[in-house]
Amino acid sequence: MSGSFMTPKLLTVAVFSLVYSLSVLPVHGMGGEAIPLPSDPSVAVVELWYVDRGELREPEVAVFANGRVRVNVGDGSLWGELEPEQVQSLVSSLIQRDDFKSLRTEKIQADVEAESAKTGLSCVISNAGDTIIRVRTATDLYRIDGHAVGLLATRFPRCQSLQKLYSAQCRLENVRAVIMVGGPEAAERIAKLAQLQVQSHYGGSIEVNPGHLSMVRLLADGTRFCQFLVRTATDEPSSPRVITVFESPGEVPRISILPEGPTLR
Numbered sequence: 001m002s003g004s005f006m007t008p009k010l011l012t013v014a015v016f017s018l019v020y021s022l023s024v025l026p027v028h029g030m031g032g033e034a035i036p037l038p039s040d041p042s043v044a045v046v047e048l049w050y051v052d053r054g055e056l057r058e059p060e061v062a063v064f065a066n067g068r069v070r071v072n073v074g075d076g077s078l079w080g081e082l083e084p085e086q087v088q089s090l091v092s093s094l095i096q097r098d099d100f101k102s103l104r105t106e107k108i109q110a111d112v113e114a115e116s117a118k119t120g121l122s123c124v125i126s127n128a129g130d131t132i133i134r135v136r137t138a139t140d141l142y143r144i145d146g147h148a149v150g151l152l153a154t155r156f157p158r159c160q161s162l163q164k165l166y167s168a169q170c171r172l173e174n175v176r177a178v179i180m181v182g183g184p185e186a187a188e189r190i191a192k193l194a195q196l197q198v199q200s201h202y203g204g205s206i207e208v209n210p211g212h213l214s215m216v217r218l219l220a221d222g223t224r225f226c227q228f229l230v231r232t233a234t235d236e237p238s239s240p241r242v243i244t245v246f247e248s249p250g251e252v253p254r255i256s257i258l259p260e261g262p263t264l265r
Contacts, residue, residue, distance in 0.1 A: 039138070045063055052129040107161055112159055188210055226247075241257065
């Protein structure tokens with residue numbers, strides 16, 4: 001990557017251990033064999049960027065060979081840590097399940113344009129940013145770019161190559177969200193709050209766990225906004241149920257549920 005990808009800042013960090021079973025990831029690679037990773041612990045093996053109006057900053061998520069994880073939060077950073085098998089699982093899932101070994105930026109763009117022509121829906125979202133995901137092993141470097149990935153994945157649910165990139169983006173957003181919420185114990189507690197509310201609406205047919213946590217936002221008054229995207233076997237991959245947990249100081253947590261994922265036409 002060119003030097004423009006590295007814009008270092010000295011940032012205040014918080015460190016904790018991110019040790020829990022990532023439900024969105026298998027424990028082992030699909031083939032059962034470990035993928036060799038760089039021997040240098042300071043090398044980032046997985047990185048996620050959001051590009052806004054052509055401006056590229058530090059990666060939103062960077063997972064290093066030694067398991068350390070850095071996520072961007074405003075003008076600062078938070079640090080967490082993955083176990084070696086979780087790093088291996090993440091890399092294996094991106095390469096094998098999300099098909100980074102054969103997926104190409106040009107192929108995704110061509111598929112999206114074909115779906116656009118077929119459906120009559122535009123494949124360009126004004127003012128939307130782009131996604132870049134890079135995966136590095138001991139022997140290979142994979143990079144996939146995509147425009148407005150989350151939005152277009154909703155618009156074109158049958159575009160399989162785009163859905164794979166969206167799946168990869170969701171994996172990394174989950175890692176970031178768990179770190180931002182305060183670690184695995186905090187994510188587990190909030191997931192249980194959401195699960196209780198879901199059970200009252202849908203019974204036990206839908207399970208909410210930390211692997212579904214997709215976004216965390218902190219407001220100036222201390223309110224914490226946590227969003228879970230829960231997919232069932234009958235849901236479109238790009239149309240999960242959206243469960244939101246609001247926690248405000250001194251108030252009972254509020255939970256809202258959208259029965260279907262966001263729509264974009």
